[in-house]
Amino acid sequence: MTITSHNAVTRGRFICLEGIEGVGKSTHLNTVIAHLQARGITAVSTREPGGTVLGEAIRTLLLSQDFPPMHGDTELLLMFAARAEHLQRVILPHLAAGTWVVSDRFTDATYAYQGGGRGIAQTRITQLENWVQGTLRPDLTIVLDTQVSTGLSRAGKRGDSDRFEQETLEFFQRVSAAYQQRVAQDPARYLVVDASGTLDQVRHDLLTTLDAHPVLQEYTGSCPP
Template sequence: MTAPLITLEGIEGVGKSTHLAGVQQYLQRCGVSVVTTREPGGPPLSEAVRGLLLSTDYPAMHADTELLLMFAARAEHLRHTIEPLRAQGTWVLCDRFTDSTYAYQGGGRGIPLARIQTLEDWVQGPLRPDLTLWLDAEVSTALQRTQKRAAADRFEQETLAFFARVQAAYQQRAHAEPHRIIRIDANLPLAQVQAQIISCLSQRFPALA
């Protein structure tokens, strides 16, 4: 049986990296074999594409170029990391996946959702995450957290209006797929956010309890 794919989503500053590590530790305590990865990224070629996507060294990238690079990196990630791991029974935790593409390139950049869906179906076939934890925080609060970072990447330099559109797109997707996409209130203190996540995992995967 193919192992689960769990993704964490949300705008910059909501604590995805922190909670990804927390989910990994929880699953390991439950005796689960689990690997964490990220998008864009994963295998070496996908990480190289990530560098292009986040770099501020180039002129403004066309939205279609950005979209195609996202799916090019995802195709490599699926074939060389996600699918082999799941086939051998290893759970995969991924920091971002295709919901980010719908939110950032669809909501943020304004690319038609049908175009994204065509690429999703082509690159992924029927594969979709088994569970998506959407870390939802106030846009202004989340972006304030990113200001503490040493250097902002190309996405972190976007406007408040851009992230408001991204947030709205996440909300629409969560409303459309409530069974898969679970909203986690990331405005709360860390311990309470972690408790929400563990409760969600134990309900979705009863064998963990």
């Protein structure tokens, strides 16, 4: 399917939601999808690791506590293996057809978790990024930001913790710092939204800033009412 508008947009746009545990990515992913669809934009949601049958199987390997601890390099390579399948089977076909793709996490999460959290050199992640993705980068990355302690407290109320959620406070502080560094390096590609407020407050701030961003402006031509 091809999106048509007065601006003749033919390629879908790629939007990602990022942040530490407990910031509400999954909840606000649905908010963004509904917001785009209300503006006549064909959009689909997906997630990483996952998004495909193979990717979901790799997700189980990465998150489950039923397996022995894995080396950081193994974790990194599994992330990109799932991403390669995700790109070829889901993201790239949808974008080529004019559909917007909104993903719960993408490569910024790898820089944050495997880079910041695990301490893997950014240069190694970049090599895999360039190999798997070529020149593709998200058109917009929304970083939901809150205090690490707040996010972990929220995540702890969801039930059983996965392998990442059981990491230390220091681990997530490094993850959060890595996200901040990514934003500082390329501020035009990111929207940082304060996720510490109520659900309604965060939703309002998210959609207000999204509507004003060039990614939406080039489609709508002006700020929606």
